[in-house]
Amino acid sequence: MVTRSKHIKINHEFIRELTKLPECENLKNCYQCGACSSYCPSFKYSKVYNPRKIVQDVLVGLKDEILENTNLWFCGVCHACTEQCPQGVELSEILSHIRNLASKIGNIPTHLVSEVKNLLETGQVVPPSSAINRRREKFGLPELPDAPVDEIRTLVKSTGFEDMIRRKIELEKAKEREIMEEAKARMKKMEEKKTEDA
């Protein structure tokens, strides 16, 4: 007998919301053939990431399960799925949009948060280094102009991106605090038990 966890919530609006967007409207054409997954390198090697299954879950309406799943970020954005889909589903775009929604609720991997921090500090994701600059000189390469950090900061503020990342960082800190508190409480209990036993 198939039993269903009572925690699964079906959201019938999710597919409607998504297909309203021009980049996601062809989502309904998916007939679950699995060509996307069979060409997806992340599916092949991660064993936990499956683009066809994500579409299936969207069609069924498992909004929360999808958006909370950190494996979403296994997509390497190689666009093989989009190129291979016989139904013209622009899957890599759709998956990217789904990650946009996931990001809004704080599902962003930590390496990307660091990437953003680099960007806001230096204007680049891979910042310059003095050792490399010396090597550039040896090669006779031109000096690098300063990156436009101020403009970038203004723009990410304007789009609301900075706020989103700040919320994510705060969420992370809160989680860390919670773990610390729990650990402390456990320690305390153990100490108490020890003195009791003694």
Added chain:
Amino acid sequence: MTEYALFLGCMVPNRLPHLEFSFRKILNHLDSNDLVHDISGFGCCPEPIGFPGMDNITFMTLAARNLTVAEEQKLDILTLCTGCFESLKTASVKLKHEPKLLEKVNKHLSKVGREYNGTVEVKHIAQFFYDDIGFEKLKKNVVKHLDNIKVAAHYGCHLLRPSEILAFDDPHNPTKLDELIEATGAKSVMYLRRDYCCGAGTKSLDGNVAAEMVMEKLRQIARVGADCMSVVCPFCFLQFDLGQEMASRAFKDSYDVPYQIPVLYYTQLLGLSFGIDPKEFDFKRHRIKVKPLLEKIDAVAVPAV
């Protein structure tokens, strides 16, 4: 002739300056410096894997900002990295065809006193050599036919896909990079999984998954007896050079490792056929030794007549 602003990106100038050097060296050698300009004002492209996934409108806005920098100077953009190419080209194509998106992006750009008018074209250097420089000029400069070496071309995802937007080559059966490689006299060999990803996009999340992708490519490339690989992206370069060493270590029990397949950025390969002294390219920086390849080339390379 179209003139370009050189978009260096972050990985090439800040981590792999020897790749940048090889491009500039070739440009100079071809007497084409006046086609490519260094201008200031560019920021992060931004990278095409994480950023559009976190927030598409921020991605578009930051990319469009770069387009305005070139637009001000009435230049098109030339990139050394396929990642920068995908980001900037995607933005340029979409902003040209989606007026509502352009309006949204311009509203943000106005906060820094900018506006994008949709006039900038974006090209990757592979296309630049293919279209702008052309085969006649390339072949005229080949003084050392690399006849005796077999090269495995790795195009990279972000040069080919999504083909509807990037429009570089046939996504299933591309030939342009092979043709460019063969201009040096070398043979570009076919192998399975040519269109496979280098794995750079998953490296930060799970190094093992990325290493598996590297190994799969290397296994196929080794099977057809290629003497080296040729790439056109700094991220692919790092995956196959440093990544080859690391993956060989990680999978030492399960594959015929270690592989020793040298990885050359396209303009390095081109430079060898132009007779430029290999010492200039600082191949010592490569993790997989290039020396055996150079020796093989010198053993029988026939001077072009």
